[in-house]
Amino acid sequence: MKKLNISVIALAISLVFSTGVMAQGMSKKDYKADKEKIATEYKSAKAGCASLSGNANDICVAEAKGKEKVANAELEASYKPTRKTHYQARVAKAEADYTVANERCDDLAGNAKDVCVKEAKAAKTTAKADAKAQMKTSDANATANEKSTAARSEAKTEAADARKDAATDKLNAGYAVAKEKCDTLAGTAKDNCLNQAKRDFGK
Structure with missing residues (x-):
């Protein structure tokens, strides 16, 4: 049985799909390009989960969705940098980490x-x-x-x-x-x- 400790829960999943996401003051064209790239990489990551089954598949899908949500939130914070968008990006990461950690708990009893x-x-x-x-x-x-x-x-x-x-x-x-x-x-x-x-x- 896999043991999950707090350090694993606190482990941050990758936040950024491309360096463009972190760029400040980006143009609308760059914003749209990064938006499309995030969507493409999410589809690719989710497709990669197909070879897995059971809870391993659930964890993989949760990670893919979490990365997509965090990347989109980070992108918004870069495109429209305000205290609110930066806050929303941090919340998105907290929610994504929680979803993945919660799925991992299903390996336990x-x-x-x-x-x-x-x-x-x-x-x-x-x-x-x-x-x-x-x-x-x-x-x-x-x-x-x-x-x-x-x-x-x-x-x-x-x-x-x-x-x-x-x-x-x-x-x-x-x-x-x-x-x-x-x-x-x-x-x-x-x-x-x-x-x-x-x-x-x-x-």
Whole structure:
């Protein structure tokens, strides 16, 4: 049985199909060309999954779709570089990584699978929380640069709140993983495990 750990879940799938995707300030012609290239490479990658069967095929297709979605999001962020499009690109990557990781969990069973799924969700929650905090911080700083000292002070507060929200989301996700791991135990050992998880995550 294949063991999936958090390092595998965190492993980034390839984000870019071509160097053109990362180009800043690209022309509409280049944008369309890259869009077509992404579509072509997705079809090719998906066709390559045909030789696989079962969950290996599911993982392969999920990887192909994930790469396509991330590449398209990266392309949009390059063509129309805004805080929102960069945020959407990071979210697309988090979702793609999660989908692939979740498919890999199907190779497992019982509590190992449950833990795997929780870890996949925790990794996604962490990535999305970080992306959201970064966008909110950037928005607050941009607004502050245009306004008074009072506004800059408010921006710092908003940025701090955003980071606090992100930390809370990540803490809750980590706690969910820790609790799931306790399910392999019973009696006092399980109680001790749960109590330790509560202490570790401030619950």
